[in-house]
Amino acid sequence: MSDALDYLLAVRKDAVASYFQFLKKSGKHLDEKTRSLLSVITKVDAKTEAGFKQYLMRALRAGNSADEILDALLVCMPTLGMSKIIWAVTIILQMDIPEFNPALIGKEKQWHKLAKVDDIAEGVSRFDYAGRACFVNKMGDGLQVFDSRCPHQVTHIPLLALADTTLTCPKHQWKFNIENGECIEKGNRPLNKIDYKIEGDTLYVYA
Ligand code: FES
Missing domain, CATH: 1.20.1290.10 (AhpD-like)
Structure with a gap:
């Protein structure tokens, strides 16, 4: 939301809230x-x-x-x-x-080989694949995979942005809990999860 709408919401709450209600209800059949x-x-x-x-x-x-x-x-x-x-x-x-990316336009999602599971260190690692990157959080036998791009405006978040379990996007400082992907400060959207599978001893992501 813009600063102007934030301001109007603060000083003319009833009028602006009606506007948002109108927008919400007018698209309910879509x-x-x-x-x-x-x-x-x-x-x-x-x-x-x-x-x-x-x-x-x-x-x-x-x-x-x-x-x-x-x-x-x-x-x-x-x-x-x-x-x-x-x-x-x-x-x-x-x-x-x-x-x-022109090379991806019109292409279906596909499985990409990431790494051998045993070679992935415990904790958070960042992997590049097919011109993209993801974070893998390995906790014992459990795994989670998140897109490395910020859900706000797709800024690529580096591994250096991780402190303990908090990942901070360098652009507008949204903060995420890398253990579940939830946005814990500033923003309102979680990291995007990426589907994965383990085949044999290898981790694949679907993107
Ligand atoms: S692009 Fe990440 S917080 Fe805005």
Whole structure:
């Protein structure tokens, strides 16, 4: 939410709360994927960069692929116009979101070999794979795998950002508990979990 909306919510709570209620109720017959795509389009139309970045990530989390997001932008060309679409794509490229990598566009998720389980140190390690990276938290026989990109604006979080069990994104200082991925300070979204499997003695991630 913008600083201006935060301010209005503080000084005109009833009026602004009604506005948010209206937004919520007006989309109740739409599924989450569709609603998030429409939000992306409204942010592009208004050219609000922070909102666009936020809703773009929400659209990906809701299950939209990069292809679906690009299609939504292009289908709305008659109303957005090419210059706003170029504005949006420029931001997407600056964000360096792996899903939008030309080599991955149109490709299905697949299993990627990460490491031999016995070679993974106890505690938190960071692994690179297929142009991306993830954190593996190994606790005895248990494992958790999280995307290394911040759920706020996809900043790549380095292993150096880990202190004890707290991972702090260097960009806007959202803090995460690496033991469960929950956001524990500043932000409101957890680290993205990555599906994994162990086959034989090897750990694979699905991305
Ligand atoms: S990108 Fe904003 S806190 Fe990580």
